[in-house]
Amino acid sequence: MATNEELFARAQRVIPGGVNSPVRAFRAVGGTPRFIQRGQGAYIWDAEGQKYVDYIGSWGPMILGHGHPAVVDAVQKALLDGFSFGAPTEREIELAEAILALVPGCEMVRLVSSGTEAGMSALRLARGATGRAKFIKFEGCYHGHADPLLVKAGSGLATFGFPTSAGVPEDVVKHTLVLPYNDIPALEAAFAEHGRELACVMIEPIAGNMNFVRASLPFMTLLRELCTQHGAMLVFDEVMSGFRVALGGAHSLFQQWIPGFKADVFVFGKVIGGGMPLAAFGASKEVMSQLAPLGPVYQAGTLSGNPVATACGLATLKEIAKPGFYEALGARTTALVRGLEAVAKDVGVPLVGDSLGGMFGFFFEQELPQNYATVMATDKERFNRFFHGMLQRGVYLAPALYEAGFVSAAHTQADIDHTLEAARESLLALKN
Numbered sequence: 001m002a003t004n005e006e007l008f009a010r011a012q013r014v015i016p017g018g019v020n021s022p023v024r025a026f027r028a029v030g031g032t033p034r035f036i037q038r039g040q041g042a043y044i045w046d047a048e049g050q051k052y053v054d055y056i057g058s059w060g061p062m063i064l065g066h067g068h069p070a071v072v073d074a075v076q077k078a079l080l081d082g083f084s085f086g087a088p089t090e091r092e093i094e095l096a097e098a099i100l101a102l103v104p105g106c107e108m109v110r111l112v113s114s115g116t117e118a119g120m121s122a123l124r125l126a127r128g129a130t131g132r133a134k135f136i137k138f139e140g141c142y143h144g145h146a147d148p149l150l151v152k153a154g155s156g157l158a159t160f161g162f163p164t165s166a167g168v169p170e171d172v173v174k175h176t177l178v179l180p181y182n183d184i185p186a187l188e189a190a191f192a193e194h195g196r197e198l199a200c201v202m203i204e205p206i207a208g209n210m211n212f213v214r215a216s217l218p219f220m221t222l223l224r225e226l227c228t229q230h231g232a233m234l235v236f237d238e239v240m241s242g243f244r245v246a247l248g249g250a251h252s253l254f255q256q257w258i259p260g261f262k263a264d265v266f267v268f269g270k271v272i273g274g275g276m277p278l279a280a281f282g283a284s285k286e287v288m289s290q291l292a293p294l295g296p297v298y299q300a301g302t303l304s305g306n307p308v309a310t311a312c313g314l315a316t317l318k319e320i321a322k323p324g325f326y327e328a329l330g331a332r333t334t335a336l337v338r339g340l341e342a343v344a345k346d347v348g349v350p351l352v353g354d355s356l357g358g359m360f361g362f363f364f365e366q367e368l369p370q371n372y373a374t375v376m377a378t379d380k381e382r383f384n385r386f387f388h389g390m391l392q393r394g395v396y397l398a399p400a401l402y403e404a405g406f407v408s409a410a411h412t413q414a415d416i417d418h419t420l421e422a423a424r425e426s427l428l429a430l431k432n
């Protein structure tokens with residue numbers, strides 16, 4: 001049996017950094033990544049047979065836990081009928097109908113294979129529909145790795161950002177404005193200067209790529225007003241928050257909190273594929289009619305609406321729509337976060353957390369950070385040592401302080417209790 005270390009060494013010989021997505025390499029926290037052999041329910045097992053309570057859930061999709069019987073059954077049946085046809089199937093309609101039924105205001109969707117593809121296509125659609133090029137994104141929000149979206153904030157008052165990655169020409173990001181999250185004066189200033197040239201504003205309404213940060217209600221209210229005033233589209237990237245923070249995603253929550261609220265374009269992923277490569281973007285019928293073959297905005301995909309992925313997504317959506325699902329998931333996640341706060345208080349370590357539905361975050365801080373800069377100023381050293389303490393005790397948290405965590409319906413109170421006990425020991429060890 002190969003150890004994690006042996007597998008990592010072998011992987012690094014053939015895959016850059018030994019991983020197929022950078023965060024898996026444990027670079028932020030140090031140490032050897034665990035090579036996962038299998039998952040069941042709330043648990044994963046690594047190559048050495050070590051069992052972990054899984055708080056990543058494949059970075060969000062596994063809301064039912066691993067190997068849910070109804071999902072496995074649906075996938076197995078779909079497989080026998082064929083892997084991919086490159087022609088339409090009935091299940092694509094069913095999945096589109098299921099998504100639209102849960103997200104009022106979104107009238108049509110197109111299915112794609114990854115969140116990156118969905119975010120990139122949503123941006124192209126907003127640009128095509130408005131005939132404008134510029135758009136705003138927020139520091140700390142991730143919308144996939146398409147060139148115009150890989151942009152970091154400039155220094156000082158500069159609103160136009162710089163590429164975060166080599167290989168992205170400055171020319172490609174010259175239409176991307178980057179603002180701090182939850183910053184009302186910055187938003188007002190950007191609209192005052194560029195409002196009429198903006199195709200859209202893209203936002204993670206509940207951000208999960210700078211740990212867990214909610215957009216404040218005054219900020220979201222103003223953002224909606226400014227977009228409407230200036231004819232810019234409000235794009236809700238719900239790849240992470242969709243069907244995760246609530247059955248109708250963050251959009252349904254903001255609709256409860258802000259009377260008359262509605263986003264213009266929606267981006268989904270993760271949960272709608274139940275762990276298979278599947279994502280989607282949507283909008284009103286009028287806006288979606290801009291897409292090929294109806295309109296001039298081109299977008300396509302060989303594996304889009306894949307029959308096995310749609311079966312997996314549909315079976316997942318069916319389970320999460322059952323009465324009481326989010327109440328139970330939310331209660332479990334709250335128990336975890338409040339429990340972590342209580343344990344930390346006992347031990348004498350500052351810790352504050354937040355959660356919605358099955359998504360959570362915690363910080364070694366007194367108060368919840370409101371934007372990327374304050375998240376990144378939290379105690380990284382302490383987080384990293386805590387992460388490894390938890391890992392050693394069989395609890396797999398996200399391996400970076402700027403990532404959110406995920407609880408699934410398979411997590412039991414006993415799993416939460418085990419996690420809190422591990423947290424107590426890990427925090428005590430930090431103090432010594």
Ligand SMILES: Cc1ncc(COP(=O)(O)O)c(C=O)c1O
Nearest residue numbers: 114115116142143144237239240
């Ligand atoms: C909010 C958000 N948008 C887009 C993406 C990109 O999705 P994918 O990794 O499927 O390309 C992610 C991935 O984590 C995400 O969290």
